[in-house]
Amino acid sequence: MIRLTFDPIDPGGLLNEFSRGRLEVGAVATFTGLARAEAGATVALELEAYPGFTEAEIGKIAVQAKARFGLEDFAILHRVGKIAPGDPVVFVATAARHRRAAFEACDFLMDYLKSKAPFWKKEHGPNGARWVEPRPEDHADLTRWDKEISK
């Protein structure tokens, strides 16, 4: 499941729905990204996606992750629009027979989502708004996975 939503995300409801009836799965890892207030420097976060294109691009990576880590299933929900500090921005859940695979796949998906997924992010501060570029460490996080391939 890959979904974009303008409405608030309910990570707990998603986790319970995702885990229900999984008799052979064993391991469910999740990540919830919350908007940070940055001590008042961020009044709101605003995320723009390209509907259709954004889900399709995320889908390509999710299919890769499913094969690479042997996932049973995944769920990716991403908030778009204006987001208040403390509110969930992104929720990723992965299910696998063993926890190593579930953790690594969740980590991998988040590295992609935070650095390369087709979103445009604006931070609204007390003195106006600015567009955010990806942080260098986001790209560094993502290259970890390339290195592992070439090991």
Add this chain to the structure above:
Amino acid sequence: MIRLTFDPIDPGGLLNEFSRGRLEVGAVATFTGLARAEAGATVALELEAYPGFTEAEIGKIAVQAKARFGLEDFAILHRVGKIAPGDPVVFVATAARHRRAAFEACDFLMDYLKSKAPFWKKEHGPNGARWVEPRPEDHADLTRWDKEISK
């Protein structure tokens, strides 16, 4: 928060409660371990703890994890007693400013809980019950963290 419970665990409720009001946290990772049916080989899992001692031993590792990974907070809930396939056995949540710390701390805590925490586990199958010893890979998972220290 470290708690043992004979009652069913509600991972979603715990995740929402854990995430609420965290304006500066940014990252919440969770792991939910579900009892596996093993294609009918396991009718129920039974977990025994030593109340007081078990929480205290888990607490020592959790305090280490908090310092080592710079966690803002953690929650560990472990089911004891008889557990049906598909039901949550353990729920771990970690909160940190950045996702790398949240993921690694959650992974570290799970490696400890699955291999060395003071629990005794019995698998009830169609032909009787047997006590389970830790799997060799559980110990291998845990030694990953020692190696990282000596790097």
Add this chain to the structure above:
Amino acid sequence: MARVLLFGRLSDVAGWRLREIDSPLLSTLLTTLAEEDAALGEALSGPGVQVALDQVIVRGDAPLNTATEIAFLPPMSGG
């Protein structure tokens, strides 16, 4: 009339997000937009701006038909 979409800071520069513009080629569309709004023209040719035709990234020039959706995508920030 193809649909032109601007994302991220490009729509802030242009003051619009979606317009219908008639143009036979991607290159002629870019010329039209730049003549009309020099700041937008510069932003569209800036580093890292990608073009998607009907949600597929393209490089170089391309013919446009009336049903084409052209999206200009500045560097993606991730979520």
Add this chain to the structure above:
Amino acid sequence: MARVLLFGRLSDVAGWRLREIDSPLLSTLLTTLAEEDAALGEALSGPGVQVALDQVIVRGDAPLNTATEIAFLPPMSGG
């Protein structure tokens, strides 16, 4: 009367989980238990069985008082 607790497979071997037994030392308690139930005696001296006095792991002999809680812990399986 100290409280003696058995965990995991030890309580299956013994057929009980909790008993109050009077004994001046850990070593004398072990002798009493082994005389009464040879299988339990063997299980208690088996590899990896740890002893906790008042929830603290101890090695070697130790004096017991009437309030002491003695727990015999077979190898822990993790959760």
